Amino acid sequence: MTEILNRKSIRKEIYTVIIPVILENILQLSAGLVTMAMIGRLSPIDVSAQGLCVRLTDMVWCLFKGISIGTMLYVTREYGCGNRENIKKIVLQVSSTVLLLSIIFQQFFFWKPDWILSFYNPPTNILLNGIDYLQIIVWGLPFVAIMSMVTGTLQGVGDTKTPMWIAVGMNTVNIIMGYTLIFGKMGFQALGLKGAAIALVCAQGIGALAGIIILFRKKGVLGPIRIEELSGWNLKWIKKVYGAGIPASFESMFWQMAAILISKVILSYGEIAFSAHQMGIQAESIAEMPAIGFGVASTIFVGRAVGKKDKNLEQQYMRELVKGSAIISICGSIIMIFFPKLLMRALTTDAQVIELGMYYIFLMGLIQLPQNLSRIFNGALRALGYTKLPMIIAGIGLWGIRVPLSYLLAYVFHVNIIAIWVIICLDQAIRFIISVIFYKKEDSLLKRWRKEVISE
Numbered sequence: 222m223t224e225i226l227n228r229k230s231i232r233k234e235i236y237t238v239i240i241p242v243i244l245e246n247i248l249q250l251s252a253g254l255v256t257m258a259m260i261g262r263l264s265p266i267d268v269s270a271q272g273l274c275v276r277l278t279d280m281v282w283c284l285f286k287g288i289s290i291g292t293m294l295y296v297t298r299e300y301g302c303g304n305r306e307n308i309k310k311i312v313l314q315v316s317s318t319v320l321l322l323s324i325i326f327q328q329f330f331f332w333k334p335d336w337i338l339s340f341y342n343p344p345t346n347i348l349l350n351g352i353d354y355l356q357i358i359v360w361g362l363p364f365v366a367i368m369s370m371v372t373g374t375l376q377g378v379g380d381t382k383t384p385m386w387i388a389v390g391m392n393t394v395n396i397i398m399g400y401t402l403i404f405g406k407m408g409f410q411a412l413g414l415k416g417a418a419i420a421l422v423c424a425q426g427i428g429a430l431a432g433i434i435i436l437f438r439k440k441g442v443l444g445p446i447r448i449e450e451l452s453g454w455n456l457k458w459i460k461k462v463y464g465a466g467i468p469a470s471f472e473s474m475f476w477q478m479a480a481i482l483i484s485k486v487i488l489s490y491g492e493i494a495f496s497a498h499q500m501g502i503q504a505e506s507i508a509e510m511p512a513i514g515f516g517v518a519s520t521i522f523v524g525r526a527v528g529k530k531d532k533n534l535e536q537q538y539m540r541e542l543v544k545g546s547a548i549i550s551i552c553g554s555i556i557m558i559f560f561p562k563l564l565m566r567a568l569t570t571d572a573q574v575i576e577l578g579m580y581y582i583f584l585m586g587l588i589q590l591p592q593n594l595s596r597i598f599n600g601a602l603r604a605l606g607y608t609k610l611p612m613i614i615a616g617i618g619l620w621g622i623r624v625p626l627s628y629l630l631a632y633v634f635h636v637n638i639i640a641i642w643v644i645i646c647l648d649q650a651i652r653f654i655i656s657v658i659f660y661k662k663e664d665s666l667l668k669r670w671r672k673e674v675i676s677e
Contacts, residue, residue: 228537228541231537231538231541232541232545234522235518235522235538235541235542235545236545238381238518238521238522239514239515239517239518240514241381241382241384241385242381242513242514242517242518243510243511243513243514244385245381245384245385245388246510246511246513246514247510247511248385248388248389248392249388249392249510251392252391252392252395252396252424255396255399256395256396256399256417256420256421257271257499257500257503257568258567258568258569259399259400259403259404259417260403260414260417261496261500261568261569261570261571261574262569262570263403263413263414265492265493265495265496265571265574266346266347266350266492267350267413267414268495268496268499268500268569268574269343269347269488269492269495269496269499270343270347270348270350270351270354270414271351271354271414271417271499272484272495272496272498272499273338273341273343273347273351273484273488274338274351274354274355274358276477276480276481276484277330277337277338277355277481278330278355278358278359278362279477279480280474280477280478280481281323281326281362281365282365282369282473283470283473283474283476283477284322284470284474285319285323285365285366285369285370286369286469286470286473287466287467287468287469287470287471287472287473288315288319288369288370288373288462288463288466288467288470289369289370289372289373289466290373290466290469291315291373291461291462291463291464291466291467291469292311292312292315292370292373292374292462292466293373293374293376295311295458295461295462296308296311296312296373296374296378299311305443305444308374308378308442308443309443309444310458311458311462312370312374312436312443313446314458314459315370315458315459315462315463316366316367316370318459318463319366319369319370320363320366320367322366323362323363323365323366324362324363326359326362327359327360327362327363330355330356330359330362331356331359331360334351334352334355334356335348335352337355338351338352338355340481340485341481341484341485341488342485342488343488344492347492350414353414353415353418354414354415354417354418357415357418357419357422358418358421358422360422361421361422361425361426363429364422364425364426364428364429365425365429367429367432367433368387368425368428368429368432370432371384371387371429371432371433371435371436372384372432374436374442374443375435375436375442378442380442383435387428387431387432387435388428390427390428390431391424391425391427391428391431392424394420394423394424394427395420395421395423395424398419398420398423398424399416399417399420399421401416401420402415402416402417402419402420403416403417403420404416468609468612471612472611472612472615475612475615475616475619475620476615476619479619479620479623479624482624482627482628483623483624483627483641483645484498486627486628486631486632486641487638487641489631489632490631490638493571493573493574493577494577494638496569496571496574496578497565497573497574497575497577497578497581498578498581498638500565500568500569500574500578501565501578501581501582501585502581503568504557504561504564504565504567504568504578504582505557505581505582505585509553509589509592509593511546511549512546512549512550512592512593512596513596515542515545515546515549515593515596515597515600516596516597516599516600517600518542518600519538519539519542519596519597519598519600519601520600520601520603522538522542523535523538523539523600523601523605526538535601539597539601542597543594543597546593546594546596546597547590547594549593550589550590550592550593550594551589551590553586553589554586554587554589554590555586556586557582557583557585557586557589558583558586558587561578561579561580561582561583561586562575562579564582565578565579565582577638580639580642581642584639584642584643584645584646585642585645585646587646588646588649588650591649591650591653591654592649592653594653594657595649595652595653595656595657598653598656598657598659598660599611599614599656601660602656602659602660607659610659611656614652614655614656614659615652617651617652617655618648618649618651618652618655619648622644622647622648622651623644623645623648626644626647627641627644627645630644
């Protein structure tokens with residue numbers, strides 16, 4: 222018998238799952254915005270240097286995030302079977318490899334920062350500030366690796382609230398220490414951008430420590446560690462988790478690689494333009510974070526409907542998800558379109574940066590609805606078995622439209638930077654259209670491919 226839920230119960234079910242995810246993302250964003258606002262009161266050079274370094278470390282984060290997703294998938298499966306020993310094996314085995322990878326990246330970035338940052342061909346002052354910042358924040362990469370595994374494990378057993386509370390503590394430490402060290406409060410010397418880097422690493426370390434304690438305490442999810450459990454690697458679990466997680470990593474890396482190339486284009490317009498771009502991205506994230514929660518929810522709930530072979534239930538979930546995301550997106554768009562200057566003033570006091578950044582925020586406000594709804598349709602496509610399709614759609618938009626047209630307009634036609642931002646909007650709109658078409662025509666266009674994917 223087909224299960225038909227009324228709208229109220231479906232809505233309650235959806236928001237019970239996504240609210241902790243949304244709150245966690247908002248908390249992460251809030252710390253980033255506060256930190257960016259503090260750095261924005263230093264100089265455009267510091268803002269630009271920090272932005273370049275974040276692009277690089279975000280590439281590594283993409284790898285950790287993908288592996289975390291793979292871990293979550295297998296932890297969920299074993300948790301459903303009641304096999305806690307396998308859960309512990311998965312987490313310990315995969316965590317050891319991720320930790321090793323983080324140390325390799327850490328050492329590479331620490332010893333070769335000038336070589337890496339020179340890719341952007343930045344002015345000397347930005348390069349020097351970037352080197353100082355990068356050589357500090359890379360010490361937090363192992364902590365980021367640990368936190369990604371903690372989050373994947375907890376979500377795998379159905380706990381979305383604990384990662385949120387870890388984020389609360391971590392962000393609080395980051396803000397307080399950042400304010401103290403950046404501006405030299407409570408008797409400390411003002412360290413500027415270096416202070417922001419130190420505060421970030423300390424906050425990440427505290428978050429990682431809290432996660433380890435929560436997982437491995439006596440009454441924790443995994444329980445205390447025995448010495449024999451730390452010996453050797455089980456390639457079976459490592460292969461399975463990496464096999465599921467690497468495709469997700471590549472999709473995120475596509476985004477980061479494109480962002481690095483676009484950053485190089487924006488930097489060619491000068492320090493003010495790049496600073497305005499960075500500030501605009503931070504402001505835009507205010508409306509974007511809730512949409513991420515809806516994207517995750519679409520994968521979860523459409524996946525449930527597929528498992529029950531209930532097309533009607535799938536459609537009910539999608540209607541509520543689209544409606545909820547649309548309301549939030551429209552509210553965000555109104556703020557960005559009508560109050561762009563107010564948002565920029567909250568992040569920086571530099572008049573030139575404010576005046577230019579307003580155009581970025583305004584344009585991104587126009588595209589919020591399709592940009593955020595595309596997350597829901599891509600999440601649904603993943604749940605339907607097309608795990609590679611969102612990556613392909615992203616590749617079409619990023620590498621077929623955004624990157625080549627931006628380079629063409631900047632280096633061949635030498636247009637104003639606003640035209641580059643218009644191209645970014647065009648990319649978002651086209652990817653939304655493609656996602657909707659594939660989802661709506663899923664039965665006719667992708668039926669054969671779906672059977673092949675499921676059979677694997």
